[in-house]
Amino acid sequence: MSANNSADKRRSAVNELKRDLILKAARRVFEEEGLEGASLRAIAKVAGYTPAALYFHFDSKEAVYAELLSSSLDNLKQETERALNQISSPAEKLHTAAMAFFHYYRDNPRDLDLGFYLFRGGMKPRGLGQERDAMLNRQLQNGLQPITDAAVALGAGAAQAREITASLFAHATGLLLLAHTGRIRIFGVEVEAMMGDFATTLTRQIEEENSHVDH
Structure with a gap:
């Protein structure tokens, strides 16, 4: 396996982990605030990321x-x-x-x-x-x-x-x-x-x- 392939797999695994953490955090926020009361900023805060980091995975x-x-x-x-x-x-x-x-x-x-x-x-x-x-x-x-x-x-x-x-x-x-x-x-x-x-x-x-x- 090439170094590039290994690096790509690691990045993919990290991205999947981040995405999973974001979704779990979002679930908590939606359950507490509903769709209308939720925001990407609130989701980012619960997930431990910046809002900009969330935009890498979701646009809204x-x-x-x-x-x-x-x-x-x-x-x-x-x-x-x-x-x-x-x-x-x-x-x-x-x-x-x-x-x-x-x-x-x-x-x-x-x-x-x-x-x-x-x-x-x-x-x-x-x-x-x-x-x-x-x-x-x-x-x-x-x-x-x-x-x-x-x-x-x-x-x-x-x-x-x-x-x-x-x-x-x-x-x-x-x-x-x-x-x-x-x-x-x-x-x-x-x-x-x-x-x-x-x-x-x-x-x-x-x-x-x-x-x-x-x-």
Whole structure:
């Protein structure tokens, strides 16, 4: 290995380490201040770098937030793929993919806050710029794609499959919001059972509709 290659690898490793430290610091700042209250200067201070050093890696706080959210969505996709490993039945795939989505955000509530921009600022429309929003929306859709694919494999049309995916997404996030805020306790119910029942009901509905068409 040449000296130049060794030096390049060392620089790359150092840059990756710095980037990781910046992202960890940014996560803390966003959790405390929200997207609107955060700044690159605050992130730099927590990370132990100068603002100029941050600009080498990110051109804005929106770019940092997008990187964190992108990483979270990658993790969601990996967890879903892991749950679906060796499952071949479309019905089981749909149910498993829906529950994998639910379980990921159940176990990582701050990632749910990250995805819905709930840090400090509360619920309202937010974005990171048209290009970043489009990229992150595609990542979210990729994470939910196994649900859509399983619905189609069960016999749903493209439009119905999208509607089913949206229904499961809305049901899961609603239950998670109630669970993470403790509001679900007033009903004396178990959110996981409710999510599982909803996924089962939708799966059976598709199967029944498809069987009627076949006959």
